[in-house]
Amino acid sequence: MDLSDVPAELRPAVSAALDAAGVFDGHLGMELVGEGKMRTLNYAHRQVDEATDVLAFPIDEDDELPGPRELGDVFICPEHATDVTEAAVHGTLHLCGYDHETDGGEMLALQARVISSLKGGAGA
Numbered sequence: 001m002d003l004s005d006v007p008a009e010l011r012p013a014v015s016a017a018l019d020a021a022g023v024f025d026g027h028l029g030m031e032l033v034g035e036g037k038m039r040t041l042n043y044a045h046r047q048v049d050e051a052t053d054v055l056a057f058p059i060d061e062d063d064e065l066p067g068p069r070e071l072g073d074v075f076i077c078p079e080h081a082t083d084v085t086e087a088a089v090h091g092t093l094h095l096c097g098y099d100h101e102t103d104g105g106e107m108l109a110l111q112a113r114v115i116s117s118l119k120g121g122a123g124a
Contacts, residue, residue, distance in 0.1 A: 005029035010088040013118055017089040020114050021096035026060070026069035028095055030076065030088060038077035053081040056094035071095040089114050 001018060003011045010030060018024070033041075038051040045055070058072040074091030081087040089111050098107035 001025060002027035006088075007032060010085065013085045013088045013114070014092050016114050016118055017092035017111075018096065020110055020117075021093060021098065023069075023071070023096050026071045028071040028092065029073040030091070031073070032084070033075050033077055035077055035079050038075060038080065041075055051077050051080050053077055054087040054091045056091040058095050058097075085118065086111070086115055089118075 001015065001024060003014055004027075006014050006028065007030060014028070014030065035051045038055070039049065041055055042048045042050065042052050045057070053076065055075045056072060057074075060069040060071065072095045074088065074095065076084055076087045076091065078084050093107050093111055093114075098110065100107040
């Protein structure tokens with residue numbers, strides 16, 4: 001897995017999320033951005049004129065394609081994120097195809113397990 005475009009301090013969280021999702025090959029990018037850039041991205045892609053904590057933009061959603069996947073990009077606004085590590089896990093799971101708005105709680109449960117494992121808790 002190519003995590004060279006992920007801030008070093010977030011690589012363990014991203015790696016744990018990818019492992020939990022069963023994604024072992026590919027590349028993703030992650031960037032910490034200010035409130036202005038996040039607001040612009042949110043408006044351009046979701047027509048919501050405010051900053052948010054995390055946005056994920058999947059690229060290769062078909063994991064049946066040959067070769068490593070280009071999973072996509074995650075943008076995190078630390079000013080709006082309660083926990084930047086949790087936002088990194090959340091965005092990574094979105095790139096892996098999870099959607100908490102439609103999945104009946106599967107994504108958020110997996111996210112909680114990943115965060116717990118990163119903190120050395122049970123249920124990892």
